[in-house]
Amino acid sequence: MSALIARQAPTAAERLADLAVQALVDEADLSPKPGLVDRRGSGAHSDLHLGLMHASAQSLWPAFAAMADAARCEGRVSQALRETLGQLGRDGEAEMLRVTAGVNTHRGAIWALGLLSAAAMLESGASAGGIAASAAALARLDDPAAPHNPDSHGARVCRRYGVLGAREQAQHGFPAVIEHGLPQLLASRRAGAGEQNARLDALLAIMSSLTDTCVLHRAGLEGLTRMQAGARAVLRAGGAASLAGRRQLRLLDRDMLALNASPGGAADLLAATLFLDRLAPHAPAPTGSN
Numbered sequence: 001m002s003a004l005i006a007r008q009a010p011t012a013a014e015r016l017a018d019l020a021v022q023a024l025v026d027e028a029d030l031s032p033k034p035g036l037v038d039r040r041g042s043g044a045h046s047d048l049h050l051g052l053m054h055a056s057a058q059s060l061w062p063a064f065a066a067m068a069d070a071a072r073c074e075g076r077v078s079q080a081l082r083e084t085l086g087q088l089g090r091d092g093e094a095e096m097l098r099v100t101a102g103v104n105t106h107r108g109a110i111w112a113l114g115l116l117s118a119a120a121m122l123e124s125g126a127s128a129g130g131i132a133a134s135a136a137a138l139a140r141l142d143d144p145a146a147p148h149n150p151d152s153h154g155a156r157v158c159r160r161y162g163v164l165g166a167r168e169q170a171q172h173g174f175p176a177v178i179e180h181g182l183p184q185l186l187a188s189r190r191a192g193a194g195e196q197n198a199r200l201d202a203l204l205a206i207m208s209s210l211t212d213t214c215v216l217h218r219a220g221l222e223g224l225t226r227m228q229a230g231a232r233a234v235l236r237a238g239g240a241a242s243l244a245g246r247r248q249l250r251l252l253d254r255d256m257l258a259l260n261a262s263p264g265g266a267a268d269l270l271a272a273t274l275f276l277d278r279l280a281p282h283a284p285a286p287t288g289s290n
């Protein structure tokens with residue numbers, strides 16, 4: 001007897017999880033990224049590699065789908081939804097740590113893409129800015145069950161240097177994505193940079209202004225200043241598509257490696273940029289771009 005397996009179309013939550021995971025894979029694969037894991041190697045990391053980034057990204061699919069589905073059930077920004085997302089985020093993080101044997105690959109990405117997946121479900125058809133604003137409203141609600149970790153790398157450097165970190169980036173509506181990453185991605189595409197160069201330019205635009213707590217943790221204020229100035233120098237020289245820009249990009253990569261610095265926060269926000277780019281109603285990425 002032949003069994004007929006009914007193929008069901010993916011739900012909206014599953015489609016959002018697909019996009020979130022794809023954005024993480026695209027970010028990991030993008031090369032050459034200064035100091036970060038990419039197709040060339042492990043960058044400034046001794047415990048990360050591309051296969052691990054891919055496995056970590058795939059492990060987060062159920063968490064993103066559950067977060068989007070929770071938003072579908074609740075239908076609006078609310079305290080109850082915030083608390084559910086907090087628990088799902090912590091479960092997702094536990095699964096990530098299980099898959100990576102304890103290495104923190106995507107903590108910041110779970111936070112950013114989890115909030116954005118939920119917000120995208122609430123604000124179906126909205127602009128990138130509208131989705132980010134809804135994610136910000138969720139991030140501003142307190143989650144009483146969240147364990148406060150004053151010793152996280154982010155918490156330590158925010159205290160020490162008086163800067164804003166991942167939490168505030170979300171609470172302010174992801175300015176690094178909405179004001180820097182996305183506009184640069186679209187501008188570089190319009191200028192004919194090619195998809196991979198446009199994505200590199202978007203990463204550099206984010207790095208130009210972000211107070212990346214990963215860089216601060218490993219390389220202090222000097223590392224942060226060199227990251228921001230180096231990223232600006234690449235863009236000023238013409239971006240990743242130009243010969244002069246590529247030269248500056250090589251120098252920035254060398255600098256980040258010499259400082260043992262890795263802009264993991266900027267990498268997460270590039271993934272958030274790519275996620276919103278695929279979702280929101282503006283010029284789509286060319287097909288077959290990856």
Ligand SMILES: CC(C)(COP(=O)(O)OP(=O)(O)OC[C@H]1O[C@@H](n2cnc3c(N)ncnc32)[C@H](O[C@H]2O[C@H](COP(=O)(O)OP(=O)(O)OP(=O)(O)O)[C@@H](O)[C@H]2O)[C@@H]1O)[C@@H](O)C(=O)NCCC(=O)NCCS
Nearest residue numbers: 086089105106107108109114152153154166169213264265
């Ligand atoms: C609110 C949380 C994000 C916790 O934030 P906090 O600052 O307290 O904690 P961190 O543990 O430092 O994690 C923050 C991660 O966010 C990324 N990031 C850094 N700067 C920024 C920024 N300015 N804006 C946005 N995002 C930023 C970054 O993630 C990436 O780097 C990770 C590797 O970092 P680290 O472990 O420090 O790495 P190494 O240098 O390699 O360590 P060593 O080798 O030196 O030991 C990597 O994971 C990237 O993703 C920061 O790490 C949030 O986590 C939270 O509260 N979660 C609770 C659950 C919840 O409520 N969820 C809501 C629904 S989703």
Ligand SMILES: Nc1ncnc2[nH]cnc12
Nearest residue numbers: 028036037105264267268
């Ligand atoms: N490509 C990457 N390399 C290192 N840390 C990261 N965190 C998120 N993406 C990363």
